[in-house]
Amino acid sequence: MTSAVDRGLRLYTWLLIGWLALPIAVMILFGFNDTHGKQNFRWEGFTLRWYARLLDRADLTTALLNSLTIALLSTVLSTVLGTLAGLALGRFRFRGRGAATLVLFMAISAPELVMGASLLSMFVTFGLPRGYGTILAAHVMFSIAFVAVTVRARASRLDPALAEAAQDLGAGPWTRFRLVTLPAIMPGVLAGALLAFVLSIDDFVITDFTSGATLTFPLWIYGSTRTGTPPQVNVMGTLIFATGVLIAVLSARRSWRSQT
DSSP: HHHHHHHHHHHHHHHHHHHHHHHHHHHHHHHOOOOSSSSSOOOOOBHEEEETTOOOOOHHHHHHHHHHHHHHHHHHHHHHHHHHHHHHHHHHHTTTTTHHHHHHHHHHSSSSHHHHHHHHHHHHHOOOOOOOHHHHHHHHHHHHHHHHHHHHHHHHHHOHHHHHHHHHHHHHHHHHHHIIIIIHHHHHHHHHHHHHHHHHTTHHHHHHHHHHOOOOOOHHHHHOOOOOOOOHHHHHHHHHHHHHHHHHHHHHHHHHHHOO
16 A cells, blocks of 8 residues: 555656646757747757857847846845845844844735835836836845845854854954854855845746836747747747756755765
8 A cells, every 4th residue: 555655656746747847848849949930839840050049139138138137136136135134133133023024024925916016106106217227126125035034044043152152262243254154154145045046037027017118038038929939038048947957956066065
């Protein structure tokens, strides 16, 4: 009976993995499709020419660069601000700590539709023109909560005796943070940064509310579905996916080495 249940669970697991991987496999496959029309939904043969012509569409390239630069900038800003907030919430007790934690979890659990509409209302109220800057501000605002919660979980497990020992040895506040606290919370900081980058680069709903005339990669793809999605979209998606897998593998390898 137990072996039958085990086989059923294994089968279910592989079916679930296959179901989740199927769209990614189709995206990778159609990056090699030798299509000659505007639509890229029917297999017409194998080719590598779309990789050579990856940057032929200037508008698509600009949209991808917008997504990448916004994701990188928002990751840096939200990681710095979120790390400081998470460190404060995880290590210190102060008035309003519970309220601050509640606000962070509210920002995480709020539907993107509500977040996008509220940010749009704020930008309109302050008379800010929507564009690259408002997208960046919006991404930083919703990413901070994810970084702060991740770092907070790591910081709450820190042994305060380590910082006290460093202080007894003559280390100042900055030296204690740089040599003791930061290395201890670095796994949480890196996890929060990767999460912020992923959330930013593929965000559609909030970006659509705050973008104005600026196009990002997801917005460009949505607009292209009416006229035809070029194979370069599949190629760019494949390269982004491969980069994410590479980062995940390197991170797992680094974690495995640190434990051995």
